[in-house]
Amino acid sequence: MKLPRQFFQPLAIGAPSPLRELPVRLERMIHFVPPHMEKMRAKVPELAKQVDVVLGNLEDAIPVEAKEAARQGFIDMGKSVDFGPTGLWTRINALNSPWALDDVIEIVGAIGNKLDVIMLPKVDGPWDIHYLDQLLAQLEARHKIGKPILIHAILETAQGVNNVEAIASASPRMHGMSLGPADLAASRAMKTTRVGGGHPEYKVLADAAGDAPRASYQQDLWHYTVGRMVDACAAAGIKPFYGPFGDFSDPAACETQFRNAFLMGCLGAWSLHPSQIAIAKIVYSPDPGEVAFAKKIVAAMPDGAGAVMIDGKMQDDATWKQAKVLIDLAKLVAAKDPDMAAEYAL
Ligand code: GLV
Ligand code: MG
Numbered sequence: 001m002k003l004p005r006q007f008f009q010p011l012a013i014g015a016p017s018p019l020r021e022l023p024v025r026l027e028r029m030i031h032f033v034p035p036h037m038e039k040m041r042a043k044v045p046e047l048a049k050q051v052d053v054v055l056g057n058l059e060d061a062i063p064v065e066a067k068e069a070a071r072q073g074f075i076d077m078g079k080s081v082d083f084g085p086t087g088l089w090t091r092i093n094a095l096n097s098p099w100a101l102d103d104v105i106e107i108v109g110a111i112g113n114k115l116d117v118i119m120l121p122k123v124d125g126p127w128d129i130h131y132l133d134q135l136l137a138q139l140e141a142r143h144k145i146g147k148p149i150l151i152h153a154i155l156e157t158a159q160g161v162n163n164v165e166a167i168a169s170a171s172p173r174m175h176g177m178s179l180g181p182a183d184l185a186a187s188r189a190m191k192t193t194r195v196g197g198g199h200p201e202y203k204v205l206a207d208a209a210g211d212a213p214r215a216s217y218q219q220d221l222w223h224y225t226v227g228r229m230v231d232a233c234a235a236a237g238i239k240p241f242y243g244p245f246g247d248f249s250d251p252a253a254c255e256t257q258f259r260n261a262f263l264m265g266c267l268g269a270w271s272l273h274p275s276q277i278a279i280a281k282i283v284y285s286p287d288p289g290e291v292a293f294a295k296k297i298v299a300a301m302p303d304g305a306g307a308v309m310i311d312g313k314m315q316d317d318a319t320w321k322q323a324k325v326l327i328d329l330a331k332l333v334a335a336k337d338p339d340m341a342a343e344y345a346l
Helices: 037-044 044-050 064-080 100-111 127-143 157-164 164-168 179-187 222-234 249-264 274-285 286-299 318-335 338-344
Strands: 029-033 053-057 087-091 117-120 149-155 175-177 203-205 216-218 239-241 269-271 308-310 313-315
Touching: 029 044, 029 087, 029 274, 037 044, 037 149, 044 053, 053 064, 064 100, 087 100, 100 127, 117 127, 127 149, 127 164, 127 308, 149 157, 149 164, 157 179, 164 175, 164 222, 175 179, 175 222, 222 239, 222 249, 249 274, 269 274, 286 308, 286 318, 286 338, 313 318
Parallel strands: 029 053, 029 269, 053 087, 087 117, 117 149, 149 175, 175 239
Antiparallel strands: 203 216, 308 313
């Protein structure tokens, strides 16, 4: 195990010092762009004003024959667009693929100073993070990159779930983690054909009562993994995210899946289709009614000490802390969105 004093040392001479605190940024939706398509790249300057994060996808969904074009398209996009406060991320190919090494070397060399986060797919354990950590430090030193490029892992293999705590705390470069339900379903040999969301056959059945029809209730296939991911991330001081929702024809199910993850502690989700941007914005900006109640709690017990009753509900140190989470997030949203600032009365 690396000892605490070494943990925050740069891994290469001349690389920037690792961050002790993550940058405070709103990341409600990580919007996926296929950078090999010129038509999609042309939309990025406008898109960057609407989303919190633009991600150039190089991995799955990019055809094998377009892998190099996607990498080059992402570099062009990174050079030519002013992203302002919007995050610029890329999802590189898996470390065992023929493209990952050049993805990292070429992108960091060309736009390392603009790139905020590398999303790393199919992370099995801390060894994957250590490899990329070291490589990034060498490249940051070579190209005189001023701030460390962060790593975001996708939790999408059974082995990754087994090692989720070790992955979360593998490096000070860790930004966070997203659930990858499609690959995880495949890795686990789940009997589904979906990208996230529920399944009508995953349910509990009410007890039989004579001949009356028996109610059934669909359960959340992802509850267990999201719970493990949120705890691992919160304990390590990094950020958990829900990943993709593949059925673009079902916005209600997408919203429900995003909201379950939000309520459990996630801070955002991926938007794979423009229609999912608005869904993520609604879900991952706290509800104005909840924020108003949180403000009541803080007003009634400014230092969080003791206990008070508000609208018949007991409040104490623990609800005060929950209220602070909602108010801090609302402030972050309000700083970016004047309409939401008015709704929150902040
Ligand atoms: C995302 O990459 C997934 O596999 O769900
Ligand atoms: Mg995947």
